[in-house]
Amino acid sequence: MGALAIPWLQRNRDRPGRAFSDKKPGDFTHPVVIRKPGGVALVDTGKKDSHGQAVMVACATCHDTRDPNFNANSGESLKEFHQGLKTQHGGQTCLSCHNHEDYNTLKRADGRPLDFSESMQLCAQCHGPQYRDYQNGSHGGMTGHWDLKQGPRERNHCTDCHDPHHPKYPLVMPVFPPKPVIGEAIPSADGEKSH
Ligand code: HEC
Ligand code: HEC
Numbered sequence: 001m002g003a004l005a006i007p008w009l010q011r012n013r014d015r016p017g018r019a020f021s022d023k024k025p026g027d028f029t030h031p032v033v034i035r036k037p038g039g040v041a042l043v044d045t046g047k048k049d050s051h052g053q054a055v056m057v058a059c060a061t062c063h064d065t066r067d068p069n070f071n072a073n074s075g076e077s078l079k080e081f082h083q084g085l086k087t088q089h090g091g092q093t094c095l096s097c098h099n100h101e102d103y104n105t106l107k108r109a110d111g112r113p114l115d116f117s118e119s120m121q122l123c124a125q126c127h128g129p130q131y132r133d134y135q136n137g138s139h140g141g142m143t144g145h146w147d148l149k150q151g152p153r154e155r156n157h158c159t160d161c162h163d164p165h166h167p168k169y170p171l172v173m174p175v176f177p178p179k180p181v182i183g184e185a186i187p188s189a190d191g192e193k194s195h
């Protein structure tokens with residue numbers, strides 16, 4: 001949750017039932033903040049730096065010197081890199097969303113580049129009804145206030161709920177702990193907590 005929204009929500013809880021704005025109604029409305037993904041997407045090289053932190057590199061680091069592959073359309077079709085990418089999204093090719101002229105950006109249907117932080121515009125191009133529902137507040141959820149005179153509202157981004165590569169909303173699966181084998185020690189409460 002954005003740093004903006006938290007103090008307001010806490011204040012509201014501290015003073016239940018009270019409007020916390022001293023301003024007269026209509027004086028001021030709080031903003032609707034749409035959470036955005038961060039600037040440029042990065043890839044984990046699998047290497048660690050001297051502090052043990054994962055070494056992350058920008059897409060263009062490799063792609064500036066590679067020819068684009070317009071046929072790639074799934075993680076399985078890639079043999080050298082990104083193989084683990086799980087893809088299931090209407091059979092689109094990778095380069096229908098990624099910009100082959102600058103892999104640090106996405107691209108719109110008309111070919112214009114689009115910053116990763118603006119990826120909602122990408123989704124909106126093909127999912128007009130859901131985007132309209134989102135704008136009406138009937139898709140995508142919110143936290144904060146319905147009444148913007150009372151406090152700000154924060155909206156999720158499409159990619160908070162849908163992975164762009166396999167966007168189907170995951171079904172919630174109950175997970176049970178493994179049954180202890182007879183004779184085996186049952187994990188201690190401490191052991192459980194560390195999971
Ligand atoms: C360490 C080098 C490296 C980095 C960093 C990297 N890629 Fe790649 N990428 C590759 C290689 C190699 C392939 C080709 C894999 C194959 O065809 O087997 C590839 C393939 C792709 C493809 C398929 C289409 C094409 O042109 O081959 C897309 C899309 C892509 N990368 C996007 C990205 C994005 C987005 C990022 C950053 C988030 C990124 N890559 C970062 C090495 C890299
Ligand atoms: C429907 C549009 C779309 C398609 C198709 C698509 N991507 Fe992406 N991709 C995105 C978006 C949007 C992001 C940024 C995700 C974020 O903000 O968290 C992204 C992020 C990435 C990243 C960096 C983050 C990560 O998830 O690893 C890589 C690498 C990548 N894409 C490679 C590919 C490759 C390879 C393909 C084809 C097999 C592909 N993408 C197909 C939209 C797409």
Ligand code: HEC
Pocket residue numbers: 089090092096097119120122123124125126127158159162163164167168169
């Ligand atoms: C170029 C067009 C295009 C773009 C861009 C695009 N989608 Fe899709 N999307 C599709 C198609 C095609 C399908 C498959 C429809 C079907 O199978 O009925 C789909 C399916 C979906 C589904 C339903 C998946 C399922 O299996 O139920 C979701 C959710 C979704 N997209 C979300 C997104 C999000 C979020 C973005 C932006 C990151 C995005 N899409 C960008 C074309 C697109």
Ligand code: HEC
Pocket residue numbers: 120123124127130131134139140141156157158159160161162169
């Ligand atoms: C709070 C989470 C959330 C956010 C944010 C969100 N969605 Fe969804 N989306 C869902 C859920 C839940 C479903 C329904 C899945 C189901 O019924 O199986 C869904 C379904 C979809 C579908 C499939 C068609 C349908 O209506 O069932 C598309 C396409 C889609 N969303 C696009 C988007 C786009 C575009 C955005 C951003 C503008 C977005 N979603 C934001 C949760 C979200």
